[in-house]
Each structure stands twice: as C-alpha cells, then as structure tokens.
Amino acid sequence: MTAELVLQTEALTKKYRRRLAVDQLSLAVERGDVFGFLGQNGAGKSTTIRMVLGLVRPTSGRVRLLGHDMRRDARRALRRVGAIVEAPAFYEHFSGRENLRMLAAMSGGAERGYIDEVLGIVGLRERAGDPVRVYSHGMRQRLGIAQALLPDPEFIILDEPTDGLDPQGIREVRDLIRRLRDEMGLTVLLSSHLLHEVEQICNRVAIIDYGRLLYQGTLENLVTKDKTVKLTVDRLEEAFDLLSSDPALAVSRNGLQSLYVKMSDEQIPQVNRLLVERGFCVAELSPQRETLEQVFLRLTGAKAPRVSPITKRFIGN
Ligand SMILES: Nc1ncnc2c1ncn2[C@@H]1O[C@H](COP(=O)(O)OP(=O)(O)OP(=O)(O)O)[C@@H](O)[C@H]1O
Ligand SMILES: [Mg+2]
Structure with a gap:
C-alpha cells in the first residue's frame, strides 16, 4: 500500500x-x-x-x-x-x-x-x-x-x-x-x-x-552511507603509516589521540585484527555517525564553490 x-x-x-x-x-x-x-x-x-x-x-x-x-x-x-x-x-x-x-x-x-x-x-x-x-x-x-x-x-x-x-x-x-x-x-x-x-x-x-x-x-x-571509524591506538604515527599503506582505506589524523578511517562494515574487524597482530593496543574502534552537516557538504561539495552570480561578475568568470 x-x-x-x-x-x-x-x-x-x-x-x-x-x-x-x-x-x-x-x-x-x-x-x-x-x-x-x-x-x-x-x-x-x-x-x-x-x-x-x-x-x-x-x-x-x-x-x-x-x-x-x-x-x-x-x-x-x-x-x-x-x-x-x-x-x-x-x-x-x-x-x-x-x-x-x-x-x-x-x-x-x-x-x-x-x-x-x-x-x-x-x-x-x-x-x-x-x-x-x-x-x-x-x-x-x-x-x-x-x-x-x-x-x-x-x-x-x-x-x-x-x-x-x-x-x-x-x-x-x-x-x-x-x-x-x-x-x-x-x-x-x-x-x-x-x-x-x-x-x-x-x-x-x-x-x-x-x-x-x-x-x-x-x-x-x-546518513549511513559511508562510515568513518574513530580509532584510538598507542603508537599513532606507526598505525597511521600502516593503515595508509592499504589503498582500500582512507585514513586521516585528527588531534594527537585518534585516527579517522573510512571503511566498510566488513573491514572493521579486519583492521582490528591487523593492528592487534602487529602489537598495537587498540583502545577504541567506534563507527561515527555522519552528521547532517557533513552530509550537506558531501552533497554540495561535488559542485563548484559557492559563488553568487554577482560575485562572479566582479571576479570576471
Ligand atoms: N519577493 C521577492 N522578490 C524577489 N526575490 C525574492 C523574493 N522573495 C524571495 N526572493 C529571492 O528568492 C530566493 C529564495 O528566498 P527564500 O526567502 O525563499 O529563501 P529561504 O530558503 O527561505 O532563506 P532563509 O533561510 O534566509 O529564510 C532568494 O534569492 C531571495 O532573494
Ligand atoms: Mg526563509
């Protein structure tokens, strides 16, 4: 119905x-x-x-x-x-x-x-x-x-x-x-x-x-399309280098405590296992819910920067 x-x-x-x-x-x-x-x-x-x-x-x-x-x-x-x-x-x-x-x-x-x-x-x-x-x-x-x-x-x-x-x-x-x-x-x-x-x-x-x-x-x-996972480990630099070498993962650093890794649901336990096997101490591995704010940027981000028609005329484009 x-x-x-x-x-x-x-x-x-x-x-x-x-x-x-x-x-x-x-x-x-x-x-x-x-x-x-x-x-x-x-x-x-x-x-x-x-x-x-x-x-x-x-x-x-x-x-x-x-x-x-x-x-x-x-x-x-x-x-x-x-x-x-x-x-x-x-x-x-x-x-x-x-x-x-x-x-x-x-x-x-x-x-x-x-x-x-x-x-x-x-x-x-x-x-x-x-x-x-x-x-x-x-x-x-x-x-x-x-x-x-x-x-x-x-x-x-x-x-x-x-x-x-x-x-x-x-x-x-x-x-x-x-x-x-x-x-x-x-x-x-x-x-x-x-x-x-x-x-x-x-x-x-x-x-x-x-x-x-x-x-x-x-x-x-x-809001649940791509998942960003917050990862808190010791030896952050090393963990960053290790995960960055995997082309399937998008890794970014935010502050001194955590990494943010874009990955699918299936990749989460794999990443965890990899880190533990390499002797890292994983304190936190938590999927972050994307806020609507980020969604808006994602939806509009693909387009040209927000320039009004009037500004365009001034900057000659
Ligand atoms: N009576 C009007 N005459 C000419 N342009 C108008 C008129 N009313 C709205 N506009 C224009 O239409 C566009 C949309 O305006 P509108 O007020 O619908 O936006 P809005 O999403 O409600 O914004 P806000 O969040 O600021 O309330 C704007 O560019 C505005 O200048
Ligand atoms: Mg309005």
Whole structure:
C-alpha cells in the first residue's frame, strides 16, 4: 500500500525576474511525517512554503495539499492546514489569548475552550493574559505555533520554528513538535537551516540548494552511507603509516589521540585484527555517525564553490 500524501509538489518553480528562487521542485510529504525541509539562507524554503500555502503564485508546477489541487480548490485544500511563515506578527498591546481570539474570529471563530486548550498545548496558559509586547522570543514562537493550531489542522507547516531561539527554547519547540505528532496525530513540515536540529526530530527530509532538490528520503538512507571509524591506538604515527599503506582505506589524523578511517562494515574487524597482530593496543574502534552537516557538504561539495552570480561578475568568470 502506498502512503497517503499530505503534500505533493510537482516541478514547482518560482522565478523572480531572472532569478530562479525555486527550480522544478517535487516534494512528497506523507501522513505522519515530521518532514524536514533543509537549505541554507536563500535556498528557497520560504518561497516554496509560500507557494504551497497559496501566498505566492508559482511560475509553473503544481501543488496538491490534502488531496486538493491548490489552483482549483485552494479553500478546501487549506481548510485543515495551519502554518507559520517566517516570524509571525501579533498585536503587541493585546494579550496572547486576545491575539488568538482575534485571529480565530477572522476565520470563523473558535470556542473559548479550544483557545485555552491550544494555549495549554504550547505551554502559554499561565502567561496568556500578558500583552505580547512582554513575551520573550521563545514565547512568541510558541504563540505562533498556537495560531497555527487554531484551524484544528491535520497538517502544519512551520517555517524555521526554532530560528533565533536559545538551546532551551529550541528544546521546548522540538518537544512541542514531537507532541503534535505523537499525541495529536499531526503531520508536520518544518524548514530549517540548522541541520543537526532536523536530525533530532524528523523522519524524512528534503535538502535544497539554489532552489533545487539535492536529496529527498529517510534520514537513515542519507546518513549511513559511508562510515568513518574513530580509532584510538598507542603508537599513532606507526598505525597511521600502516593503515595508509592499504589503498582500500582512507585514513586521516585528527588531534594527537585518534585516527579517522573510512571503511566498510566488513573491514572493521579486519583492521582490528591487523593492528592487534602487529602489537598495537587498540583502545577504541567506534563507527561515527555522519552528521547532517557533513552530509550537506558531501552533497554540495561535488559542485563548484559557492559563488553568487554577482560575485562572479566582479571576479570576471
Ligand atoms: N519577493 C521577492 N522578490 C524577489 N526575490 C525574492 C523574493 N522573495 C524571495 N526572493 C529571492 O528568492 C530566493 C529564495 O528566498 P527564500 O526567502 O525563499 O529563501 P529561504 O530558503 O527561505 O532563506 P532563509 O533561510 O534566509 O529564510 C532568494 O534569492 C531571495 O532573494
Ligand atoms: Mg526563509
């Protein structure tokens, strides 16, 4: 059985004058995903999200949201979708609860009980009566998520929900997103340029660069391709020379204590045996999980250095 697609974009493209902000992007978010949408600043995340939500008109391509075509049926498509796009704006002099009440009123109203429930979910029940102007950045961000929950959504789209937060704030938002999925059964799409962030809560990711898709799929498929093994031995120099002489191994040194060796699963016990047989004392032989950061470099590294078209003109290339 194929999974139900909550969001599907087909060759979605946005051109601003001659600049391609989003280039033939095809994304598929399945029901139950916490889907990470990754890319560096200016990669085209917000533009994509705006097109998905019908806030920006695509140059070409298609968006299907909860089974509806956004061009033909935007209202039905958006009925059960909540979103924050970049920093959400609130009335500073009104309280968090009043802001939510006004926002709810604009889209047909919500029961008082539901607004309090939403405030509880995002952990703002206690401070709901305070004016937004005294809210911390993290509280505003959580109020933004509360606003995204107002339409009682099946799917929420959060554009950089942890941007600018401190580690504690990031943890709170991350826990909240997990609860939205686990306890409320929501499907979540969140964008980020913080790669390690996404690694901790997302099951699937898409990575874009210059508006183009570099990878889409599970996190496991992305991160476990080549294995780097950390190796701590005595007589490090000698061990380095020994292993470097094997063309099947890529050995690098990092600090005075350890070597990092790229190898396959089968090679790990062979390398261990070789070292022990040669009288080395092996203190540690541990496969390192590649971080998403390294993955990004691996995926983009094959291309030319990142030079913007304007810089190119200056340096004459
Ligand atoms: N309204 C606009 N007019 C012209 N160019 C735009 C417009 N909006 C975005 N762009 C350009 O499109 C590209 C993608 O921008 P976008 O905001 O989608 O990136 P992003 O991935 O969200 O970046 P960030 O991480 O900084 O939020 C950028 O080059 C940007 O300058
Ligand atoms: Mg953005």
